[in-house]
Amino acid sequence: MSSTNKTIQEKTTELTKLVAWFDSDEFTLEQAIDNFKAAEKLAAEIEQDLLSLKNEIQIVKQKFDSEN
Amino acid sequence: MEKLQINPIFSVSDFIAVINQTLEYAYPTVEVEGEVASFKVNQGKYVFFDIKDQGGSVGCFMSVWQLRVPIEDGMKVVVSAVPKLTQWGKFSLTVKTVRPSGEGAIKKSFELLKAKLDAEGLFSTERKRILPVIPKHVAVISSIQAAGYADFIKILDDRWGGLRVDVGHVQVQGTDAPDQIIRALNYFNGRDDLPEVIVIIRGGGSADDLAAFNDEQLVRAIAASRVPTLVGVGHEVDISLSDLAADVSASTPSNAAQILVPDKSEIIRAVRVQIGSLLPRILRLIDQQKQAISDAINGAFESIELAVEQRMLQISNLKSVLVQLDPNTVLNRGYALIRGAQTVGSIIEVETNKVILKAEVKNVVNK
Numbered sequence: 001m002s003s004t005n006k007t008i009q010e011k012t013t014e015l016t017k018l019v020a021w022f023d024s025d026e027f028t029l030e031q032a033i034d035n036f037k038a039a040e041k042l043a044a045e046i047e048q049d050l051l052s053l054k055n056e057i058q059i060v061k062q063k064f065d066s067e068n
Numbered sequence: 069m070e071k072l073q074i075n076p077i078f079s080v081s082d083f084i085a086v087i088n089q090t091l092e093y094a095y096p097t098v099e100v101e102g103e104v105a106s107f108k109v110n111q112g113k114y115v116f117f118d119i120k121d122q123g124g125s126v127g128c129f130m131s132v133w134q135l136r137v138p139i140e141d142g143m144k145v146v147v148s149a150v151p152k153l154t155q156w157g158k159f160s161l162t163v164k165t166v167r168p169s170g171e172g173a174i175k176k177s178f179e180l181l182k183a184k185l186d187a188e189g190l191f192s193t194e195r196k197r198i199l200p201v202i203p204k205h206v207a208v209i210s211s212i213q214a215a216g217y218a219d220f221i222k223i224l225d226d227r228w229g230g231l232r233v234d235v236g237h238v239q240v241q242g243t244d245a246p247d248q249i250i251r252a253l254n255y256f257n258g259r260d261d262l263p264e265v266i267v268i269i270r271g272g273g274s275a276d277d278l279a280a281f282n283d284e285q286l287v288r289a290i291a292a293s294r295v296p297t298l299v300g301v302g303h304e305v306d307i308s309l310s311d312l313a314a315d316v317s318a319s320t321p322s323n324a325a326q327i328l329v330p331d332k333s334e335i336i337r338a339v340r341v342q343i344g345s346l347l348p349r350i351l352r353l354i355d356q357q358k359q360a361i362s363d364a365i366n367g368a369f370e371s372i373e374l375a376v377e378q379r380m381l382q383i384s385n386l387k388s389v390l391v392q393l394d395p396n397t398v399l400n401r402g403y404a405l406i407r408g409a410q411t412v413g414s415i416i417e418v419e420t421n422k423v424i425l426k427a428e429v430k431n432v433v434n435k
Binding site for chain 2: 007008009012015016019022023027029032033036039040043046047049050051052053054055056057058059060062064065
């Protein structure tokens with residue numbers, strides 16, 4: 001996970017919002033470059049997170065072959 | 069000399085006890101296959117039936133809660149039981165488990181239980197809960213030695229990361245399997261840190277191998293789970309009652325992993341497509357703005373040109389008027405300009421378009 005401590009889902013949501021901004025009425029060319037750079041950085045973080053995260057698999061100690 | 073043989077004399081109770089001890093020593097548990105006859109349930113608690121074949125018949129007794137699959141007369145079953153002589157001297161089998169035997173009986177038992185649980189609403193779509201899109205903590209109930217478990221973990225690792233997976237190792241076939249899976253379900257449902265999903269998986273097998281997942285108590289436990297359940301048992305064609313009771317059913321363990329988590333490579337590809345589409349979008353918007361500016365400038369030029377043309381036309385009209393007002397224009401039409409007093413005897417100046425002459429006024433007549 002990158003330093004921002006956001007989950008992949010949060011980052012993906014943020015990226016979707018940033019991309020949607022380019023089609024919104026709030027779009028200005030002056031802001032576009034900054035938002036583009038932010039989206040590019042976020043995309044790189046998401047990709048890095050996805051590729052680096054490993055699942056933590058743990059076999060529970062509890063035995064189920066008899067009651068208790 | 070004849071050897072004297074002394075036979076022990078038992079009381080009836082002792083005799084029954086000795087026989088039962090002998091039976092217990094020789095046959096602690098027996099498995100007997102036969103056809104069910106005279107099946108009945110007394111007081112909603114006790115189950116009685118005979119198990120028979122062409123050569124004989126044996127009475128069986130068990131409690132209702134031990135009966136995990138529905139049976140009826142004519143069904144072929146295998147009972148696991150303790151042989152016993154009752155205090156009334158009747159031989160019977162105290163049944164611990166009973167399971168249908170043979171494809172026909174398994175299918176019949178499956179259909180009976182399915183109809184019963186369906187009527188109770190256990191398979192109703194209204195009961196189904198939605199699984200989280202991207203869970204962070206899941207529990208898996210399976211045998212860690214099973215190929216289906218290995219398939220599930222491989223696909224899970226390929227598709228997603230950062231997931232906490234607690235695995236409850238249980239038997240996934242055999243008579244002990246349903247109880248073990250139920251205990252594991254209860255364990256995960258009773259944890260303080262509840263998992264977001266409980267996944268129950270087992271790879272393919274024969275109908276007998278998969279019979280554990282048609283156990284009534286297990287199906288009820290799945291339906292009653294606090295935590296949403298995902299069941300992936302057998303191959304694509306296999307449908308167990310556990311599948312029907314689960315919130316979500318997967319066709320195989322691999323498919324369960326596919327349902328549980330998104331594919332990170334698809335997300336990476338989608339993210340790249342999103343970013344890749346932004347720059348052309350910005351350039352297109354810049355082009356649109358450039359075009360708008362260019363259109364505005366052209367419009368301004370056209371307005372200026374129109375205004376200049378209008379002024380030029382006005383000037384042209386004024387010039388025409390001025391030309392008409394020019395005295396030379398009048399003289400050119402043959403008129404003459406007279407200067408001087410218009411009285412008899414005075415000298416006047418007469419100007420035509422060609423000459424200027426002096427003349428004396430001889431007569432003046434008023435018009």
